[in-house]
Amino acid sequence: MGSNVAPAYANLYMDRFERDYVYSNPLFQQHANIWLRYIDDIFCIWLGDLNSLSTFFNTLNGVREELKFTLFHDSETITFLDTRVQKDSQGKLTTDIYTKPTDCNNLLRYDSCHPKSTRDSLPRSQFKRVTRIVSDSATRQTRLQEMADKFKSRNYPPTLLATEMTRALEDREINSPTTKPPRLPFVHDHHPSMNKVHNLIHKHWPLLTKAYPNISIFKNPPLMCLRRPQIIKDKVVRADIGHNNKTSTRTLTGLHRTGTFPCLNCMSCSNIIKGNEVVHPRTGKSYPIKDFFTCETNFVVYIIKCPCGLLYVGETTQAIRDRISGHKSTIRCGTNIPPPALSDRRMRPTAGRLFLSLTDR
Numbered sequence: 001m002g003s004n005v006a007p008a009y010a011n012l013y014m015d016r017f018e019r020d021y022v023y024s025n026p027l028f029q030q031h032a033n034i035w036l037r038y039i040d041d042i043f044c045i046w047l048g049d050l051n052s053l054s055t056f057f058n059t060l061n062g063v064r065e066e067l068k069f070t071l072f073h074d075s076e077t078i079t080f081l082d083t084r085v086q087k088d089s090q091g092k093l094t095t096d097i098y099t100k101p102t103d104c105n106n107l108l109r110y111d112s113c114h115p116k117s118t119r120d121s122l123p124r125s126q127f128k129r130v131t132r133i134v135s136d137s138a139t140r141q142t143r144l145q146e147m148a149d150k151f152k153s154r155n156y157p158p159t160l161l162a163t164e165m166t167r168a169l170e171d172r173e174i175n176s177p178t179t180k181p182p183r184l185p186f187v188h189d190h191h192p193s194m195n196k197v198h199n200l201i202h203k204h205w206p207l208l209t210k211a212y213p214n215i216s217i218f219k220n221p222p223l224m225c226l227r228r229p230q231i232i233k234d235k236v237v238r239a240d241i242g243h244n245n246k247t248s249t250r251t252l253t254g255l256h257r258t259g260t261f262p263c264l265n266c267m268s269c270s271n272i273i274k275g276n277e278v279v280h281p282r283t284g285k286s287y288p289i290k291d292f293f294t295c296e297t298n299f300v301v302y303i304i305k306c307p308c309g310l311l312y313v314g315e316t317t318q319a320i321r322d323r324i325s326g327h328k329s330t331i332r333c334g335t336n337i338p339p340p341a342l343s344d345r346r347m348r349p350t351a352g353r354l355f356l357s358l359t360d361r
Contacts, residue, residue, distance in 0.1 A: 010039050021063050027056040036080075043080040046073075083133055095135045097143050110155040115190050115226055123151050123161055127168035144168075186222040189229050198224055258288075263295040268321040273305065281309050295321040 014037060022028055022035070031048030046053050050073070057071045072078065077086035084098040107126075110119055126147055134140040148161045186201070188194060205221045212218050259276030262269030272295060277286045293300060298319045304312040304327065316323040 007039055014040060017064070017067065021060065025056065025059065027052055027059070031056075038081060041081060042069075043078075043085075082129075095133055096139060097130060097133050105150050105153060107150055107154050110151075110157070116195075117224075118226075119156075120160060120164075123148075123156060123164040124167065126151075127165050128171065131168050131172040181220050182217060183220050183223040184217055185225045187225045187227050190226050258290055258292055260289060260293045263321070266295050266321045268295050268324040271324050278303055281305070281311065293320070295319070295324075 033047050034045040036043040079098045084096045130143045134143050262272045277288050279286045301315045
């Protein structure tokens with residue numbers, strides 16, 4: 001959906017839509033037996049005829065111009081996400097795994113450079129998914145074998161697959177929720193040698209348990225958690241391909257203007273000439289500022305507008321507020337520190353009236 005918050009916004013919108021237009025609809029109250037929604041995908045069992053379903057569907061599509069539904073209906077079988085729901089000969093509903101015709105086997109390879117715990121957990125999760133969705137026992141064995149064949153083609157060990165398949169079947173037979181005791185998380189980056197650290201922690205953890213028997217969190221060893229390491233995307237930077245002719249760019253928080261602006265957090269803000277261009281005092285020619293600068297910006301080319309009408313162009317690697325302070329000190333003290341035009345003793349009273357613009361990096 002693009003943004004990370006998009007599913008949350010979609011759920012909030014659909015929840016309000018359902019409460020306002022779905023649940024209060026007379027056709028829904030009369031004919032809807034089951035109404036299940038996952039974000040914007042809806043599964044419904046309709047007990048009325050096709051005409052009433054079409055009327056209800058057209059009513060929902062006419063509520064909001066920006067929201068349109070698509071209807072797929074069948075009296076025998078229907079698919080919802082990764083599940084196929086069908087009616088058997090006795091009229092009972094059964095469920096099975098649904099795979100799209102365009103699906104390809106893109107499971108993680110076992111020889112991939114991922115933590116071993118991650119690779120070993122994939123068969124377990126997929127086998128559990130099969131046992132939860134497939135309702136018929138004979139079909140369940142077939143789907144488990146098909147899933148095992150997919151993992152075998154990705155170089156997963158047969159012993160691991162057999163163990164996890166058996167465990168998934170056993171968990172389904174037990175079908176009782178288990179409450180796990182609380183454990184301290186040990187968060188770290190993935191590294192092949194971290195298995196030795198794990199073994200050392202588990203080996204010596206009983207010492208901590210004996211030393212603090214009254215602290216319940218120490219009764220069980222910590223939970224090893226992996227932190228996502230940096231990837232290539234995190235390390236690369238954008239290339240500087242030059243400035244475009246636009247005077248503003250759009251950011252997440254709104255319009256990001258180009259020009260020089262005070263940071264509103266230092267004593268040098270009063271010396272900043274706010275604006276997106278520099279005007280020559282004698283020729284009147286204007287020069288656009290093609291980036292965004294504040295008092296905190298460093299590595300810049302700057303222009304000081306002297307009260308006498310002249311312009312001084314300089315460059316600095318410092319934050320510009322520190323450079324302004326240096327110029328003020330030079331004027332007040334009358335030292336011979338460059339620029340000479342700003343160190344004239346006659347300019348001491350005007351040190352506080354220096355005005356500055358940043359033009360480039």
